[in-house]
Amino acid sequence: MKYEYKMCMKNNDTLWKELGIQKGYFDGNNTSPVPMPFADELGKDGFEMFQVVQYGIESCYYFRKRID
Numbered sequence: 001m002k003y004e005y006k007m008c009m010k011n012n013d014t015l016w017k018e019l020g021i022q023k024g025y026f027d028g029n030n031t032s033p034v035p036m037p038f039a040d041e042l043g044k045d046g047f048e049m050f051q052v053v054q055y056g057i058e059s060c061y062y063f064r065k066r067i068d
Contacts, residue, residue, distance in 0.1 A: 003064040006047060008038055012057050039063075 016022035021030040039049055039061065047063040 001066060002068040004047075004067050006042060006063045008061045008063075009058055010038075010061065012054070012059055015059075 013022070019034045019036065021034055042049075042063050046065045048065070049061055049063050051062040053060045053062070
């Protein structure tokens with residue numbers, strides 16, 4: 001199998017506020033699933049998120065699409 005990969009690095013504080021799961025700095029209490037527009041767009045192109053790695057206040061979201 002061959003894959004094409006993409007990675008997005010997002011600031012957690014900014015992203016979580018945009019998604020409506022956090023209001024201020026580290027005061028999020030919404031544990032319900034929310035849409036992630038950047039991931040939905042990649043999904044429309046056939047990519048699936050397969051890993052998230054957190055580095056301090058930022059996270060890297062890894063996506064892959066099977067191309068064989």
